[in-house]
Amino acid sequence: MEKKGVKIVTIGGGSSYTPELMEGFIKRYEELPIREIWLVDVEGGKEKLEIVGALAQRMWDASPYDVKVHLTMDRREALPGADFVTTQLRVGLLNARIKDERIPLSHGQLGQETNGAGGMMKALRTVPVVLEIVEDMKELCPDAWLINFANPSGIVTEAVLRYGNWKKVVGLCNVPINLMIKEPAMFDKTGDDYVFQFAGLNHFHYHRVFAAEDGRELTKEFIDRIFEVEDDGTPANIHKEKFLEDQLKSMNCIPCGYLRYYYMYGDMLKFELGQFEKHETRAELVQQTEKELFDLYKNQELHEKPELLSKRGGTYYSDAACECINAIYNNKGTVMVVSTENRGAVSDLPEGCAVEVSSRMTSRGPMPLAWGSFEPSERGWLQVMKATEECIIKAAVDGDYGQAVQAFQMNPIINAGRGAKALLDEMLVANKKFLPRFREKIEALEAAGVAPQDPVVKELCEKGL
Numbered sequence: 001m002e003k004k005g006v007k008i009v010t011i012g013g014g015s016s017y018t019p020e021l022m023e024g025f026i027k028r029y030e031e032l033p034i035r036e037i038w039l040v041d042v043e044g045g046k047e048k049l050e051i052v053g054a055l056a057q058r059m060w061d062a063s064p065y066d067v068k069v070h071l072t073m074d075r076r077e078a079l080p081g082a083d084f085v086t087t088q089l090r091v092g093l094l095n096a097r098i099k100d101e102r103i104p105l106s107h108g109q110l111g112q113e114t115n116g117a118g119g120m121m122k123a124l125r126t127v128p129v130v131l132e133i134v135e136d137m138k139e140l141c142p143d144a145w146l147i148n149f150a151n152p153s154g155i156v157t158e159a160v161l162r163y164g165n166w167k168k169v170v171g172l173c174n175v176p177i178n179l180m181i182k183e184p185a186m187f188d189k190t191g192d193d194y195v196f197q198f199a200g201l202n203h204f205h206y207h208r209v210f211a212a213e214d215g216r217e218l219t220k221e222f223i224d225r226i227f228e229v230e231d232d233g234t235p236a237n238i239h240k241e242k243f244l245e246d247q248l249k250s251m252n253c254i255p256c257g258y259l260r261y262y263y264m265y266g267d268m269l270k271f272e273l274g275q276f277e278k279h280e281t282r283a284e285l286v287q288q289t290e291k292e293l294f295d296l297y298k299n300q301e302l303h304e305k306p307e308l309l310s311k312r313g314g315t316y317y318s319d320a321a322c323e324c325i326n327a328i329y330n331n332k333g334t335v336m337v338v339s340t341e342n343r344g345a346v347s348d349l350p351e352g353c354a355v356e357v358s359s360r361m362t363s364r365g366p367m368p369l370a371w372g373s374f375e376p377s378e379r380g381w382l383q384v385m386k387a388t389e390e391c392i393i394k395a396a397v398d399g400d401y402g403q404a405v406q407a408f409q410m411n412p413i414i415n416a417g418r419g420a421k422a423l424l425d426e427m428l429v430a431n432k433k434f435l436p437r438f439r440e441k442i443e444a445l446e447a448a449g450v451a452p453q454d455p456v457v458k459e460l461c462e463k464g465l
Contacts, residue, residue, distance in 0.1 A: 005035030006329060009082040009141075011075055011133060012089030012150065013039025014049030016293045017317050019305040021086070022056045024318025026063045032326045038070045038078035044093060046073060048294060055297045062303040075133065079140040084325050086147045087133065087156075091125040092434045094290060095465040097283040099430045099457050105276040106454040107423050109415055110269050113237075113282065114152045114203050115261050116413040120392045121427045123152050124404065125434045127159045127396035134164040145365070147172060147324055148339075149317065154202025157339040158354035159393045170324055170366055171339025171354065173202055175235055175256060177316045182233030183209070186225045194218065198337045199346050199371035202356045204385050205337075206253040206378060223248045233257070236310075237282050239271045251378065261413055262381065279456070327361035335359065340366040347372055348379045349386055384412060399437030404428075425450045430457055433464070 010021065018039065025034055039056065041049040053071040060067045072078050079085065090096065100118030101111035110116045130150065137144055146169040148156050157171030176198050180191045195215070198207040208219045226232045227245050234240050234257040241264045243255065261268050275281050289308070296306045320336070327334040335358055342355045345368035349355055359366035374382065388410045395403035408420040425445050428435060430452045432442045452458045 005033045006083045007036050007081055008034060008084050008086065009038045009040060009078045010086045010088065011040045012087060014041040014045040014052055015088045016052070016290050016309065017088055018052045019055055019059065020309060020318040021321060022059045023305045024322030026059065026065065028322055028326050029065050032329055034067050036068060036070065038072060040072055040075045040078050043073055051294055051297045055302060058303040076136055076140060079136055082141040082144045084145050084147055085137060085141065086149060086321060087130060088149045089129065091129055092431065094283060094287045095460050096125065096431065096434065098281070098287070099427070099460065101281040101283045102276065102454050102457050103427050103430060103452065104423060105272060105281065107419065109423060110261055110272060110413045111281065112261060115258060116411055117408065117423055117427060119152045120407055120411065121431060123155045123392050124396045125431060126150055126156055127393060128437060130156050131159060131164050134160055134166045144168070145170065145328055147321060149321055152202060154339045154354050154356055155389050155393060158389060159397065161341055161352065161354055162393070163397050168365060171202060172320045172324060173356065174316045174320050175203065176337035177320050178235060179207070179233040181316065182231060183222060186229050186232065197358050197369065197371065199355065199357045200256070200382055201385055202339050203256060203258040204382065205256045205356045208253050219252055219254065220249065222254060239268060241267045241271065251375065253378070265413055324361060328363060328365065331363035332361060334361045336361050338366050340368055343368055345370050348374055348382060353386060384410065401438065401441045426452060430461055
């Protein structure tokens, strides 16, 4: 790559995360010289884009670097000549997340942003939009890398690989980097003291830990410590229900915090139903935090990322996104945990599917490090989850209702049978504005009397949100 300075285009630029992204680029400017930055959003996010864009420019103006932040509602204006395109969009904004969480809970089932019914509904909304972005990139910036942070990140990455036929894509998540900071702190150490190896799927991965000094495996010691401390690295958005100690010791690998929704289903459902009754689902709390953040962002004296952003749930986002771009641009060979094409790294999963795995980051993109095979229990979970992902991607791409039913029936935290179909139907109707490929099916469901029942969701739909 010719070193002429970097053009970054961020789609979903009005996100509250954008100041963290700017902070990461400013910190790395000497290695990653930014030529220009474009923040792109949709009309519904115009006000937020203007607020966060002004803050982003103030952050650069307060730095030693002369970088102009451009704002636009037209991604085709922004994309020509881009070196990296980052996606952090949320189709339907936070109101859609409220639906994703409250509708399943109103059915007595888990409601979560990236897992179960909520995660799959988000995929149905997001995958078609990202594939449209890829088509624009093929025309306007064919040499660019797509760095995706939009959830469900692994599903989006696989859709781009399989259906977008675009290999220059990396899926990112802040959970692994959070763990690699928080877990060493349990021993008053830093990440430099250990080597972590991750493998699995986005929000469904496992990891092992080794001593950096001599390569000794320390996974069992880390598992023991997890049950002795309060902060075990679990993301702020996940209820810290303890795993079963005997189960983790039998695994000899550490599950991602999101696996509580599967391994500790009953306890997590009970907690979330309590939050639902109090109108304190994660989406509703985040919506309030977002309001407070944007009130802060409006302050013309503010020229740095506010501390409140750490409560939003995206801590270390910039370290994941910016260092990924930095490593590709400079061919650094840094080992990072990313969603990328499997290529045999996890032998229990298909060769061409997307996996979340420790990878060496080069100018050719991620070079996944081999994990090999999992033990039967972890292998079984991963294979079921991958099959679920494949079905929901096909449903999103083709508007295939039958594939959506298959995915809802198969997902381990959705009650199978007619309950799964009823849940899917209500969620489709509630999201009709953002699911044009399901238009005919949604019209038929509405004609049959299917409608949102939860009062909060019902009000959002009546307002056209």
